[in-house]
């Protein structure tokens with residue numbers, strides 16, 4: 425490690441993103457991207473954008489985009505914050521609301537960026553185990569927390585929590601800020617955005633990366649009361665006051681304006697997921713009920729790492745997390761129907777090979 429690194433940087437274990445192969449040889453089901461293109465209006469914006477436009481700084485407040493998001497959800501633009509992907513929004517959120525003197529909590533199995541941010545900003549945190557059925561157990565969270573951060577549906581499990589459970593938490597802990605990361609909620613999860621109007625201790629973070637096919641343009645947003653949004657703006661304006669570039673702002677607004685495309689594409693992903701889950705279960709593969717654009721699957725007797733290698737050798741990338749309790753599992757993002765038929769076929773073959781081995 426370089427001797428000029430700060431003590432904080434020396435102690436970090438950075439987040440490792442899923443592989444992005446350069447040669448297009450693989451069916452990529454390892455980073456929960458969307459197999460379909462963004463809304464047609466997005467392509468139109470990208471094609472027709474005059475090059476001239478890049479000579480000026482973008483709108484620092486991203487007003488047109490925030491208005492388009494606000495229209496979609498039926499809220500006022502003052503309730504919306506936009507950033508470079510929800511990872512940036514989450515980073516601002518950790519900085520805006522939590523400090524060294526606070527304590528926050530999140531589940532032991534969740535999006536692995538949360539502990540990375542907590543360490544980067546020296547925020548003391550505790551992790552609370554998921555229940556045996558993989559659901560979040562709020563009764564196990566200590567008292568006096570400044571914040572609880574959770575992904576709903578959770579990652580990498582895909583398990584969704586009913587909004588009633590989050591509402592009960594908001595009511596029980598009015599002095600705890602509850603940040604709900606709804607990266608995957610568009611695929612059938614229950615969103616708590618409607619609750620933001622009633623609970624000043626709730627902030628919701630969303631991304632365009634998954635349900636709007638925008639992973640490459642980096643647009644995420646938060647919805648919450650203007651008091652909370654101001655906290656994010658204060659951090660943004662103390663760090664980089666022009667966070668979203670002009671191309672991302674224009675293209676993202678076009679995506680929000682095309683409701684029909686959004687819903688039909690989302691329905692297509694959900695239908696593929698449901699078919700895929702049935703196919704795997706028919707082959708004796710364990711799959712958690714998913715509310716996301718991925719499934720979490722386990723083949724009893726075969727380590728997840730082996731499944732990953734087996735599929736990789738056959739041109740398919742999936743994700744495996746080397747963590748206690750997750751060793752038998754892989755996370756598989758939804759591709760097209762043809763992609764998923766291929767994966768289901770290969771996994772069935774793997775199960776047959778395993779059964780052949782045990783029969784010997």
Ligand SMILES: Cc1ncc(COP(=O)(O)O)c(C=O)c1O
Pocket residue numbers: 455456508509510511512535575579605607630631632633639642643644
């Ligand atoms: C739970 C969760 N939150 C946030 C993100 C970040 O999304 P992005 O930065 O692309 O908006 C991801 C990405 O995989 C995720 O899984």
